[in-house]
Amino acid sequence: MTETHSVLNQSTPLVDYNMFTSDSVLSDLIQRYEAAWARDRLSNFGQFAGSSEAIELALQANGNEPVLHTHNRFGERIDEVEFHPAYHKLMSAAIAHGIHNLPWQNERDGAHVARAALLFMSFQNEAGHCCPISMTYAAVPTLRKQADLAAIWVPLIRSNSYDSSFRPxxxxxxxxxxxxxxxxxxxxxxxxxxxxxxxxxxxxxxxxxxxxxxxxxxxxxxxxxxxxxxxxxxxxxxxxxxxxxxxxxxxxxxxxxxxxxxxxxxxxxxxxxxxxxxxxxxxxxxxxVPTLIEMVSYTRLDCMIGAAALMRQAVLQAIHHARQRSAFGKRLVDQPLMVNVLADLALEAEAACRMAMRVARSYDQAGKSAAEAAFKRIASAVSKYWICKRAPMQVAEALECFGGNGYVEEGPMPRLFRESPLLGIWEGSGNVICLDVLRAVSKEPESLDIFISEVEKSRGYSKQYDNFVAALKREIKALKKNAASKDAVVAAGREQDARRLVERMALALQAALMIEQSPGTAADAFIASRIARSGGFAFGTLPKTLNLRSLVDRAYLGEADK
Ligand SMILES: Cc1cc2nc3c(=O)[nH]c(=O)nc-3n(C[C@H](O)[C@H](O)[C@H](O)COP(=O)(O)OP(=O)(O)OC[C@H]3O[C@@H](n4cnc5c(N)ncnc54)[C@H](O)[C@@H]3O)c2cc1C
The missing domain is CATH 2.40.110.20 (Butyryl-CoA Dehydrogenase, subunit A; domain 2)
Structure with a gap:
């Protein structure tokens, strides 16, 4: 405070809320995908992840970057990296809650979904430490390909103790x-x-x-x-x-x-x-390649969860700010055009979360159902591509909701923004993932049939959606027919068109999930903007005939956390 003025009309930090209980979409998905048994663990971790303490740890861990020590003072190689204590505390909390091992420790139905929900919250708090947590989780299926090694290393991964010491x-x-x-x-x-x-x-x-x-x-x-x-x-x-x-x-x-x-x-x-x-x-x-691809399949799942998490956190922060900041005589959250932007951001975050968790469900089910295994194969590529592709755009728009404050490092948005392009690069960049979908068309064509039957389950709700799915089905049928062609021109054409195909598949799956799980305004807004494409390219172009304010309000904290 200076002597010349009082500080007015600034928003407050979003702290001390339960990241799990305040997220109605996440709670719904836990119930839907057989992970309700993990509610206490999720709520416990959600309380931590949204606490002032965890938010401060995230700031410290990023503000005090790891330092490499290649040699000791005697000139011997030591090759040690020193991390700030805050990083170790975040690692410790994640490992204590089993984000690195839950499905390998407790192989009950819903374990991958429960663990995905934990990671979803961890990523919202601090993305950097989620990388080793994710790789540790994902290593197990590859290690299991070598039983004698798995017998030694998997029990060590099953431990919930974080030991940062540098020894065997x-x-x-x-x-x-x-x-x-x-x-x-x-x-x-x-x-x-x-x-x-x-x-x-x-x-x-x-x-x-x-x-x-x-x-x-x-x-x-x-x-x-x-x-x-x-x-x-x-x-x-x-x-x-x-x-x-x-x-x-x-x-x-x-x-x-x-x-x-x-x-x-x-x-x-x-x-x-x-x-x-x-x-x-x-x-x-x-x-x-086939041995390590097992691991990559799990880290790809984590990329989509991470990107969905960044979007959830970004829109939550934006709504929190808009509820407090006023411009031109009204709170931003009451300005009609801002309502459209926030509603659109919330819609993107919700569709991403529902898609990521549906894919996580297939990881729980793949061992029991051939159809789910085929769905997992194709849906994880399609969803990894699309959720990661959308994240930087969504986060950038959420940042803009803060105006100039969004661009300042003291706030939460710059870090979210800088994290947002990474998930697209990791574990197969966009083009590589789309080419992987094409590979599935020729090598595992049944996975495409399973994908189509999954999205067809939501037919009958909207004519526009039905037409979209029918066109996609025709397109995939034609693609499967010419998949075996050795003609170089045909093959190049297929590759050039791969992003368009994968995007349409992703939108069909997100719309199917919104229709099934979020019918009414949310599904209608999704179909109008992403399937019928009645709006523009930027966020904030949803049809004005819908109750967009309801989409904003349901994306904010639940009553208990306001
Ligand atoms: C912060 C960070 C941490 C990382 N950590 C790890 C790690 O721990 N372990 C690890 O192994 N790797 C790690 N990576 C590397 C990451 O996985 C790779 O950067 C990524 O797989 C892309 O490989 P590349 O950088 O060689 O790019 P390239 O393979 O050169 O790709 C460049 C571009 O070309 C596109 N492309 C490639 N092939 C084709 C094609 N046939 N047709 C059309 N387009 C194509 C790609 O989509 C991409 O856009 C990390 C990267 C980052 C940024």
Whole structure:
């Protein structure tokens, strides 16, 4: 406060609310997808994630970035990254709540959904630490491809204790796992990896190898082990590379430097060199891609949950601000045009959350139902593409709702904005994901049929939606027919059209879920703007005939948290 004026018309920080109980969409999804048994855990974590304490930890973890120490004072290599205590506290809370292991500890129905909901809240609070949490969760299906390794490492992942000490994994009370695929010369094209591996003695699954080469991006370098791709005589293979060798000495993983990144700054992302580094082969030589793709399928799920979470947090912050800030004689939330913008942002966030959780449901069901396994295959690619693609636009518009305050680092929006493009890059960038959908058309065409039958379940609510689905069905039928064609021009045409196809599939699935789960104003607004495309390209172009204010109010905190 200066002597010249009083501070008026500024909003208050959004703190001390329960991120779970205040989110009506998330609560509904937990019930719908058989995860209601986890309500207490979710509410407990929701209370933490929305607390002033957790919000302060997030600020500190990002304001005090990790520091790499390559050598000790005697000139010996130590390759240690030092994190701020706030980062460790966030890791500790996430691990105590099982965000890294819930479905592997408690394999009951709904566990992937419950865990997805926990991650959804964790990401809203602080995205950087969610990276090692996600990789640890996702490593288990790949580790299980090598039973002898899984027998040692999976029980360590099942622990809910966070142990940040730097010593051999088997001496610790709990561990985290990272992964390394991306090299300088190619990330998406992992078959171009040049890191070499040779067997120490006998070759084969579970046997020791020595790896020499590099990884250009390797996040969370203080993980206890990494799933790493490297070349053997039989091609790309997958290895589990620990930070410490079985003889108790440090493994020869040299952390060269940490990346100076746009966002995700609490998380260390490193460049690593392997100098005859020790690792065990997971599965068979030459099977690296299908082995690691198991892990990637789970981290892709987390990308969509993360992007949906950023959108939820962004719109919640925007509504909170607009309820308090006045301009031209009215609160912003009462200005008709702002209502349209906020309603549209809320709609995008809701559709993303419903889509991500529907996909998480398929992870719970895939082992029991062939149809769900096929749906998981195709829907995870389609949803990863679309939710991650929408996040930066949605978050940018939410930031603008704050006016100039949205652009200032003391507030919550710049960090959300900087996180928002990352999920699209991770685990398959947009084009790569769309090409993966095309691959499914030719290699697993039944997954497309399952996808269509899923969206057809919502027919009969809206003529526009029915027409949209019918056209999509025709398009996919034609695509399947010419999928086998070797004609280069036809193939190039298919590729050039892939984003258009995947976008339409994504919109069909989101609309189907909105019709099924949120009929009335929300579904009608979604269909009008995204299916019938009656509005414009920017957010805030929903039809004025709908009760848009109701969409804003239901997206804000529940009564108990206001
Ligand atoms: C903060 C951060 C942390 C990361 N952490 C890790 C990590 O821990 N481990 C790890 O392995 N990697 C990590 N990555 C790397 C990330 O997974 C890769 O950057 C990503 O997979 C893309 O690979 P690339 O950077 O080599 O880009 P490229 O493969 O060169 O792709 C560049 C562009 O070309 C497009 N493209 C590629 N192929 C085609 C095609 N056939 N047709 C049309 N377009 C195409 C892509 O969609 C992309 O837009 C991290 C990245 C970041 C930013």
């Amino acid at each position: 994994a088997t001496a610790k009370t709990g561990i985290t796992i990272g992964m390394g695929m991306t090299e300088k010369q190619g990330g998406s094209d992992i078959r171009a990896n040049t890191t070499q591996a040779r067997a120490l003695a006998d070759s084969g699954g579970g046997k020791p190898y020595l790896l020499t080469g590099h990884k250009w991006f390797c996040s969370a370098p203080m993980s206890d082990a990494f799933l790493i791709l490297a070349q053997t005589a039989k091609g790309i293979s997958c290895f589990l590379v620990p930070r410490w060798k079985p003889d108790g000495t440090m493994n020869t993983l040299r952390i060269q430097r940490l990346k100076d990144k746009l966002g995700n700054r609490s998380n260390a992302s490193s460049e690593i060199e392997f100098v005859d580094a020790f690792g065990w082969l997971v599965s068979e030589e030459g099977r690296g």
